[in-house]
Amino acid sequence: MDPPISLDTHSPHPEFPCTKIVNTLDELINTPFDKSTNALCWKRTLSGDFDEIAIELSGYNEILSLEEADLYSLDLSKDGQAARDLLVQDLRLLRKLGLEPTLDCIPFYPRDSKSGPVATDVYSFHVDTANTNADTYLCSYNLAPSEGLLNSDAIRRVDIPETRSELLKRYGNDDDEGFTEYLRENHFDLHYLPVSRATPYSFGLGNLWRIATDCPNSPTLPCIHRAPTTQIGQPPRLLLIS
Numbered sequence: 111m112d113p114p115i116s117l118d119t120h121s122p123h124p125e126f127p128c129t130k131i132v133n134t135l136d137e138l139i140n141t142p143f144d145k146s147t148n149a150l151c152w153k154r155t156l157s158g159d160f161d162e163i164a165i166e167l168s169g170y171n172e173i174l175s176l177e178e179a180d181l182y183s184l185d186l187s188k189d190g191q192a193a194r195d196l197l198v199q200d201l202r203l204l205r206k207l208g209l210e211p212t213l214d215c216i217p218f219y220p221r222d223s224k225s226g227p228v229a230t231d232v233y234s235f236h237v238d239t240a241n242t243n244a245d246t247y248l249c250s251y252n253l254a255p256s257e258g259l260l261n262s263d264a265i266r267r268v269d270i271p272e273t274r275s276e277l278l279k280r281y282g283n284d285d286d287e288g289f290t291e292y293l294r295e296n297h298f299d300l301h302y303l304p305v306s307r308a309t310p311y312s313f314g315l316g317n318l319w320r321i322a323t324d325c326p327n328s329p330t331l332p333c334i335h336r337a338p339t340t341q342i343g344q345p346p347r348l349l350l351i352s
Contacts, residue, residue: 126311128260128333135203138320148322148330149258156316158193160252162186164345167215174215174346181213197251197348200318204247204352211247211352219337227276228267228298233339235259235302237332240325246333247320248313251348254338255313258321261331263308267301268293300324302334310336318350 129149132138138152166184167174174180178201181194197213204211222231230236238246250256267273278285281292293299304310313319313335321333340347 126258126260129258129311135318138318139207143322143328143330145330148261148333150320151313152318152320153314154316154318156193156196156251157189158191158196159187159189160193160197160348161345162190163193163197164215164252164348166190168217168345170215170217170346173217173219176213176215193251197350200249200350204350209247209352211350214349214351215346216349217346218340226280227273228301230297230301232337235264235304235334235336236297236300237302237334238321238323239300239332240323243325243327244323245320246323247318247350247352249318249350250313250315250338251350252315253340253344253347255315255317256319256335256337257310257312259302259304259308259310259334259336261334263305264302264334265305266299267303268298270303 127146129151130141130147131151131153132141133152135152138150141150143150163181163184163186166186167176176197178198181197184190184194186194201211201213219232221233222229228234248256268277274285277293277298278289281289283289290299321335322328322330324332338347
């Protein structure tokens with residue numbers, strides 16, 4: 111069983127060598143990844159009441175992608191308005207960079223109950239993938255942040271003998287190029303299991319991250335991460351991602 115995700119909202123711990131703290135947006139964008147670093151964090155302390163916005167948008171059983179007009183339609187307190195201004199500012203910052211961010215209000219993510227030995231939902235530790243050179247930007251504003259994992263503290267689920275054997279049975283053929291493609295098409299090869307000694311690190315709330323993906327010519331390994339689980343009765347989670 112995977113270790114439970116924490117609800118810790120602290121900043122990235124300095125003992126995790128794959129992360130690096132930067133002080134400005136310019137540093138976040140322009141600091142190159144290297145063999146030892148695959149996650150950059152612009153550490154921020156944001157003011158405002160993000161939970162107020164989430165509560166105003168609660169009551170839906172699906173993920174809502176919010177536009178500026180949706181945010182400005184809300185009747186908010188002074189603290190809620192301050193939080194809204196920051197959300198709009200972040201959307202505009204990333205769009206100005208030529209990115210296509212989405213601001214999602216997430217009551218929960220769908221669970222994968224059909225993939226057998228490898229669940230492929232975002233609650234599982236996984237890496238993002240891209241066909242061209244691209245990074246993932248993300249920021250959690252309330253409730254619970256994402257968590258990361260050192261690459262040395264994880265093993266691909268498809269490399270676990272028992273899991274690979276079960277997937278081979280489902281594929282119905284030998285461990286050949288077709289099987290490799292089968293793993294890729296179903297995203298099985300993107301998911302990881304923490305080793306027994308593993309300790310995940312928190313992305314923290316309010317911090318804007320840039321993390322490495324599995325893409326061509328990447329100078330580093332992709333960042334292994336997962337979404338936090340939430341409890342029934344909690345407000346939805348606000349997440350900016352691009």
